[in-house]
Amino acid sequence: MTLKAALRDGAQDLIGAGAGLWPLSILTRRYFGRRIPIIFYHAVWRSGDPRLKLFGGVETGSFERDLARLARMFDFAPLDEVLSAPAARGKSKVAITFDDGFDLIAGGAIDVLRGFGVRATVFVNDDSWRYKRLLWQHAFGVISAMRGEASFLRAFNEIQRQQRLGARIEAFAQFIDATKAWPVGAFETAADEIWASCEMPPMAEFLSQHRPYLDHAGLAHWRRLGHDVGFHGKSHLWSKALGVAEIVEQYEAPARALKDLFGLDRIAFAYPFGDRLPPEQERALAATGVFSCLLGTDRLSRRGESPFAVDRVEADFGLVRHFFGRMLLRSLRRQDATPV
Ligand SMILES: [Zn+2]
Known part of the structure; x- marks a missing residue:
C-alpha cells in the first residue's frame, strides 16, 4: 500500500469513527439529511460457515455492529421509502x-435484520x-479459495491467452478489471x-452442496418476512458491453418475468458492478416501465435526484471507512459541508 493510500484510509477511519460524535455529528446529520442514503452488502454468514471463505462477505457479528451504529444516526426504511423521502432535519x-x-x-442475516x-x-x-x-465472478472466487490463487491465475491467464481476451494478470484482485474488455x-x-x-x-454438485443463493422458495419466504426483491441482471455482466438485444436479454426480459412472478408493479434494479448503461440506453430502459429505479454505486445521491440516477455505497469492506468516512471526507474536501 502506498503512503498516500494509507493516509487516506487513516483519515477516513478517523472521520468515520467520529461521525456520530459532537461536533462532527452536526455535519453528519446535515450531510445525510440531504442525501439518499442506500447501503449495500453482498453475503452475510455466521462465523465458521465455510461459505464465508468460499464467497466472501461479512460475519453476522460484524453486520450486527454495523446496524447498531447505523441505528444511532438513522431510521431504517425500505428502499422505495428512502428513494421518495423528503430532506430530513x-x-x-x-x-x-x-x-x-x-x-x-x-x-443468518435475517435474524440480525429482524x-x-x-x-x-x-x-x-x-x-x-x-x-x-x-x-462467473463467484466461480472465480471459489476456485481461488479451493485450489489457491496461483492455480486460478494459471488457468485464467491461459484462457485469456487462448481466446485473446486480454493481457496476463498477476493477482486475483485484478480479474474484475481484466474482464471489462471481454x-x-x-x-x-x-x-x-x-x-x-x-x-x-461438477458445478451442479457444488451448488447443491453449498446452496449459496436464495432460490424461488427462499425469495418467497424472504418476501413473507417483509423484505423486498430487486433485480441485478441475468448473468452479472458489464453494462457497457451490451448491445440493444443483449440489454433486453440481460435486463428487461428477466426483470419483467421476476416482477410478474411476484406480482409487483415495478421492480428495483441495481446495475451489476454499478456499471451504468450509456445515457441513451439508460433512458430507454427506464422508459420500459418495468423498473422503479436504476441504481449505480460509489456515491450518495442528493435528495431530489431521479430514482433512475441514484447511487449506493458498499459496506462489505467497512461501514465506518467506506460509508461514513469516505462520504463525509469527500463532502469536506469539496467544501460542501453545508450542501445546497
Ligand atoms: Zn453484484
Missing part, C-alpha cells in the same frame, strides 16, 4: 440492500436464483473452462 432514513442474491436466511426492524432489499440474478450456475459471449464459456481446468467438482 432530524434522523434520516437509510436503506439496507444486498447484491448477488446470497442466501440471507440460511446465512432484531433492528429492518426491511431490506435483495438484488438477485437470474442465473443464481434459478440455480442454473454460479455467477465480449458478452465469453463469460460463461471462459468460466466453465477455467472451472474444469482447475479440476473442480
Whole structure:
C-alpha cells in the first residue's frame, strides 16, 4: 500500500469513527439529511460457515455492529421509502440492500435484520436464483479459495491467452478489471473452462452442496418476512458491453418475468458492478416501465435526484471507512459541508 493510500484510509477511519460524535455529528446529520442514503452488502454468514471463505462477505457479528451504529444516526426504511423521502432535519432514513442474491436466511442475516426492524432489499440474478450456475465472478472466487490463487491465475491467464481476451494478470484482485474488455459471449464459456481446468467438482454438485443463493422458495419466504426483491441482471455482466438485444436479454426480459412472478408493479434494479448503461440506453430502459429505479454505486445521491440516477455505497469492506468516512471526507474536501 502506498503512503498516500494509507493516509487516506487513516483519515477516513478517523472521520468515520467520529461521525456520530459532537461536533462532527452536526455535519453528519446535515450531510445525510440531504442525501439518499442506500447501503449495500453482498453475503452475510455466521462465523465458521465455510461459505464465508468460499464467497466472501461479512460475519453476522460484524453486520450486527454495523446496524447498531447505523441505528444511532438513522431510521431504517425500505428502499422505495428512502428513494421518495423528503430532506430530513432530524434522523434520516437509510436503506439496507444486498447484491448477488446470497442466501440471507440460511446465512443468518435475517435474524440480525429482524432484531433492528429492518426491511431490506435483495438484488438477485437470474442465473443464481434459478440455480442454473454460479455467477462467473463467484466461480472465480471459489476456485481461488479451493485450489489457491496461483492455480486460478494459471488457468485464467491461459484462457485469456487462448481466446485473446486480454493481457496476463498477476493477482486475483485484478480479474474484475481484466474482464471489462471481454465480449458478452465469453463469460460463461471462459468460466466453465477455467472451472474444469482447475479440476473442480461438477458445478451442479457444488451448488447443491453449498446452496449459496436464495432460490424461488427462499425469495418467497424472504418476501413473507417483509423484505423486498430487486433485480441485478441475468448473468452479472458489464453494462457497457451490451448491445440493444443483449440489454433486453440481460435486463428487461428477466426483470419483467421476476416482477410478474411476484406480482409487483415495478421492480428495483441495481446495475451489476454499478456499471451504468450509456445515457441513451439508460433512458430507454427506464422508459420500459418495468423498473422503479436504476441504481449505480460509489456515491450518495442528493435528495431530489431521479430514482433512475441514484447511487449506493458498499459496506462489505467497512461501514465506518467506506460509508461514513469516505462520504463525509469527500463532502469536506469539496467544501460542501453545508450542501445546497
Ligand atoms: Zn453484484
